[in-house]
Amino acid sequence: MLTQMTNFLQGFLDLGPTVILPFAIFLIGLFFRQKPSKALRSGLTIGIGFVGIFLVVDLLVGNLGPAAQSMVERMGVELNVIDVGWPTSASIAWASPIAGLFIPIGIIVNIIMLVTKTTKTLNVDIWNFWHFVFMGGFVYAATDSVFQAIIAAIIFEVIVLKLADYTAPYLEEYFGIPNVSIPTASTISYVPLGFPLVKLIQHIPVIKDLDADAETIQDKFGFFGEPIFIGVVLGAGLGILAGYDIGGIVEIGISMGAVMFLMPRMVSILMEGLNPVSESARDYLNDRFEGSNDIYIGLDAAVSIGHESVIATALLLVPITVGLAVILPGNQLLPFGDLATIPFIVSLVVAYAGGNIVHSVLAGTILIASSLYMATDLAPVFTQMGQIANVEMPEGATMISAIDQGGNLIQWVLWKVWSLFI
Known part of the structure; x- marks a missing residue:
C-alpha cells in the first residue's frame, strides 16, 4: 500500500511545478469561493508565468553552470567531495522511504x-517538499526509524514556514511581490x-557608505548602468574567466543580459494570476476569522531571483565561490552542481540589503564559505543517503555533498542536535 501511494505521489510530482501549481491554485481558488472560471484563469496564468520563469532560469543555469564548471x-581544483547539485539531492530525497508518507503529512501540518x-503561509510549492524529506532522510539513514525521520522533517517544515512569514514583507517591499512568501528551504x-x-x-x-544598488548605478551611468548592460558585462566577464573564445564570451554576455531583462516580466505575468487568488483568500478568512485577513501564498524561490541586484550579486559570487574552495583550509567540497543555484541562495539576503550589491556580495561570500564547511562536514551522511538511493558516484570522488542541501544552515544545525541523541 505504501509503495503504491509513493509511486502515485512520485508520478504526480514528476509533472513538475508548472503543472502542480496551476492545479493547486485552481483548487485553492475554488476553496476560497472563486467562480470556477476565475479560479481556472488564475491557475492557468500562474502556470504560464512559471513556464516563463523557468525558461529564463534554464537560460541562466544552462549558461552559468558550464561556465562555472569550466572555471x-x-x-x-582537486577536492575529494563532489558537489552533485540540487537535482541529484532531490532525487536522493524522493528515493527516501519516508517520501510517500511525508507529502500528505506536510500538507496537514501546514x-x-x-x-x-x-x-500565514499557505504553501502550494509541494514539489519543494523534497527539502523537508531530505532532512528526514538524514535521520532515517542514521537511525532506520521512520518515526524519527518524519518528526525531523516536520520540525524543518515548521521552521521554514515561520521564516517564510518573517521574510514575506521583504518580497513586497523590495521585489514588489505582495501576498507571497518563499517556503523554499534552500533559500530561507x-x-x-x-x-x-x-x-x-x-x-x-x-563599507556601510558604499551605495551600489541597481537604481543608484543606473542613475550614475545611464544606459551603461541599466540591468541589461550590467548583465552583458558580468556575463562576458564570466566567459573570460571560463576561458571561452570571443563567440562564447559574447553569447554568455547576451544570455545574462536577457535574464536580467526578461525575468521581471515573467514575474509580472505570475502576479497577474496570483493577485485574484490572494484577494479571495483574504476576504474569505476575514469574514470567518477576525484578524486573519493576512495570508501569503508560498511559492518557489524562482519568483525572487529576477531582480538585477540578485543576478549581479550571484554572477560575482560564482568566481568567488571557486576561489574560496581553493583557499579555505579544511574545505573538501569541489563546487560544481550548485554553482548555478547561487541566485536562489542570495535572493532574500539581497532584499534585506536593499539591493546593495557590495553589501550583498560581502555577506554572500561569508555565507558561501560557511556552506562549503557545512557541506564538507555532512558529506559522510550525504554519501550514505546517496548509496541508499543507488546514486552513481562521480568519477574521482570519494564522497558527495551539495552547497544547496549539504550547506543548508538550518538542516546542519538540526542534524547536529539530532545526532547528539542517536
Missing part, C-alpha cells in the same frame, strides 16, 4: 498551522545567518 577545471494562526535557510551579516556590514565604517 573550476581551468583552475585545476493546514494545522494556518488554522492555529502559527503561520540562508536568512538566519545572512540577515545578521548584512546588518553587521551596514555598521562597518566606509
